[in-house]
Amino acid sequence: MDDYFDNIDSTEINLKYFTEHHEGIYKAYEKYGQLVHKEGGPLDEKTCWLIKVALSTECQYPRALRTHILKALSSGCTKEEIEHSILLVAPSAGFPKTMSGILILRKILEESGDASIH
Secondary structure, three states: OHHHHHHHHHHHHHHHHHHHHHHHHHHHHHHHHHHHHHOOOOOOHHHHHHHHHHHHHHHHOOHHHHHHHHHHHHHOOEEEEEEEHOOOHHHHHHHHHHHHHHHHHHHHHHHOOOOOOO
């Protein structure tokens, strides 16, 4: 897990490379994601991001989880709602995955100066 936090810059560099070399593919992918969120069904934006937080936790995609937590926060989700979505992973997918998700949430909150979940 620590390796992920040490390599955030490499993720951004890789995304920059991808968007520069495969701009059309990236734009289509980005548009698809927007359509799924806005026109895919009746769920509100906050609920969509909480589901994505849970899915990223279960799949153990730390970079996606970080992105989804930040998007959830910016869409108005509280840290308690995000933590709850991560906790819901444990009964179905396992406690270790939940603990990894909580670690990422705590790291994001620490970086933002929110020390309330430590």
